[in-house]
Amino acid sequence: MDHNTTDTKPYPRYWLITAARTASNMLVTMLNLEEQNVALLRHGGYFFFPSVFKRFPLLFGKGPIDLWTDQERAEVDALSQEIFDRIQDHIEASEKSGKTIFVKEHALFMNDPRIESDFLHRNSASRSKSNGDKSAQTSRHEDLSVLSWRGSSHGTRSKHNLTVFPDEFLHTITPTFLIRHPAMMIPSYYRTALDQVKLGTIVRPDSMAGGPSEIEASIHWNRALYDFYTEYFAAIGHEPPMVLDADDIMISGNTLVPQYASLVGLDPSKIRLNWEKGAVDDGKLAPIERRMLSTLLETSGVDRSKIAGENIDIDAEAAKWREEFGEDGGKRLEQWVRAAMPHYEHMRAGRMRPGGV
Numbered sequence: 001m002d003h004n005t006t007d008t009k010p011y012p013r014y015w016l017i018t019a020a021r022t023a024s025n026m027l028v029t030m031l032n033l034e035e036q037n038v039a040l041l042r043h044g045g046y047f048f049f050p051s052v053f054k055r056f057p058l059l060f061g062k063g064p065i066d067l068w069t070d071q072e073r074a075e076v077d078a079l080s081q082e083i084f085d086r087i088q089d090h091i092e093a094s095e096k097s098g099k100t101i102f103v104k105e106h107a108l109f110m111n112d113p114r115i116e117s118d119f120l121h122r123n124s125a126s127r128s129k130s131n132g133d134k135s136a137q138t139s140r141h142e143d144l145s146v147l148s149w150r151g152s153s154h155g156t157r158s159k160h161n162l163t164v165f166p167d168e169f170l171h172t173i174t175p176t177f178l179i180r181h182p183a184m185m186i187p188s189y190y191r192t193a194l195d196q197v198k199l200g201t202i203v204r205p206d207s208m209a210g211g212p213s214e215i216e217a218s219i220h221w222n223r224a225l226y227d228f229y230t231e232y233f234a235a236i237g238h239e240p241p242m243v244l245d246a247d248d249i250m251i252s253g254n255t256l257v258p259q260y261a262s263l264v265g266l267d268p269s270k271i272r273l274n275w276e277k278g279a280v281d282d283g284k285l286a287p288i289e290r291r292m293l294s295t296l297l298e299t300s301g302v303d304r305s306k307i308a309g310e311n312i313d314i315d316a317e318a319a320k321w322r323e324e325f326g327e328d329g330g331k332r333l334e335q336w337v338r339a340a341m342p343h344y345e346h347m348r349a350g351r352m353r354p355g356g357v
Contacts, residue, residue, distance in 0.1 A: 013091060013103075013172055014102045014176065014264040015173050016104040016105070016178055017105060017175050018105070020106060021188040022178045022179060022185055023249065024044070024104055026302065027249055027257070029272070029275055030273065031102075031261060032270050033102060033266075035267075037267075038266070039090065039097070041090070045103040046104065047083050047086060048105060048106075052108075056213075058076070059113070064118075066117075084149070084164065087103075088150055100266065102264065102266070107221040107222040108216060108221050110164060110165065111164070112146075112162060114141070114144055115144070116162075118141075119215060119218075120214060120215050142157050144157060147164050147166065149165070149169045151172070152166060152169075155168055158228065160225065160228035161224075161225075161228050163225065170229075174264070176241070176242040176244060177225075177226050177244070178244050179243060179244070179245050179348060180245065180308070181308035182337045182340035183308065183317050184306065184308045184312075185219075185340075186217050186333060186336050186337050187317075187321060187333060189216065190211050190217075190329070194211065211332065218339070219340050219344065223346060223347060226347050242260070243348065243351040245348055249302075250307050253302060256354045257271050258271045273301060273302070275301070
């Protein structure tokens with residue numbers, strides 16, 4: 001696969017774009033990054049994870065971003081810029097040392113908080129009452145500013161770019177989109193969200209009954225970024241972005257993962273299909289990290305019980321969700337899964353298959 005370029009310089013900057021509960025930790029473990037020529041990152045990346053703890057309490061607690069104080073908005077923006085600067089430092093250091101760049105990030109984490117706010121609070125009456133025409137101005141997200149990038153004096157934003165990054169920076173990235181059937185992914189995240197409340201890591205409003213918010217349960221963010229790259233790559237004569245389905249990795253990882261590794265600058269001979277139980281525990285895991293890694297910590301290989309299969313009956317699953325999460329929680333969960341299905345199917349249509357079939 002060709003690398004993205006700016007001017008004439010190649011940038012082998014591979015990013016794995018994920019969502020929560022897509023088996024990304026399993027894939028990173030199989031890729032065995034510790035034995036690859038990769039500039040290592042804890043858990044593979046998640047640079048923007050700290051920003052979630054900054055903006056979610058405001059989004060959930062204070063409402064639309066127009067109701068935040070100037071200082072609160074400035075602090076969120078400053079943290080995003082600080083994180084972006086760290087990413088640029090990592091890229092520069094990696095390229096200087098001849099290391100392959102392989103970064104994992106949830107699409108959700110990279111959201112522009114103003115776009116995220118409009119999505120979450122799009123039906124809120126308070127939006128129309130605050131700051132005159134400000135909410136109307138932010139409804140056209142292409143007009144919003146983006147973070148400052150060292151490679152460009154002025155960053156632009158196109159319609160599918162819902163992130164804090166300028167288009168020009170995204171153009172230097174070669175992404176892979178990791179997806180998983182929503183009927184497996186979203187209920188799994190619902191369970192972890194309930195545990196997050198118990199652990200006191202993310203405060204959620206009572207109206208959510210401890211469950212995730214709509215922005216967390218949606219893969220709208222992943223679909224938008226996928227469409228961004230699909231359009232950009234088509235315009236420059238590049239093949240479409242790579243897509244991996246978690247089911248394919250769990251079923252055919254022995255052929256698919258080495259095949260993928262060879263496309264992203266990794267040594268396929270170093271791929272591992274089994275590992276020592278608990279190997280991902282570096283002794284520094286926070287309670288929320290331990291919860292998110294629980295399946296991987298308890299296994300020494302692929303847990304085939306997590307495979308979705310081809311014939312999930314959402315009606316039947318919804319009945320189980322209502323029993324597990326209550327009538328309201330189960331109904332909400334079913335709505336989210338059904339809303340996610342078109343995005344999942346859209347991305348899955350172009351997924352990598354074992355042996356290239």
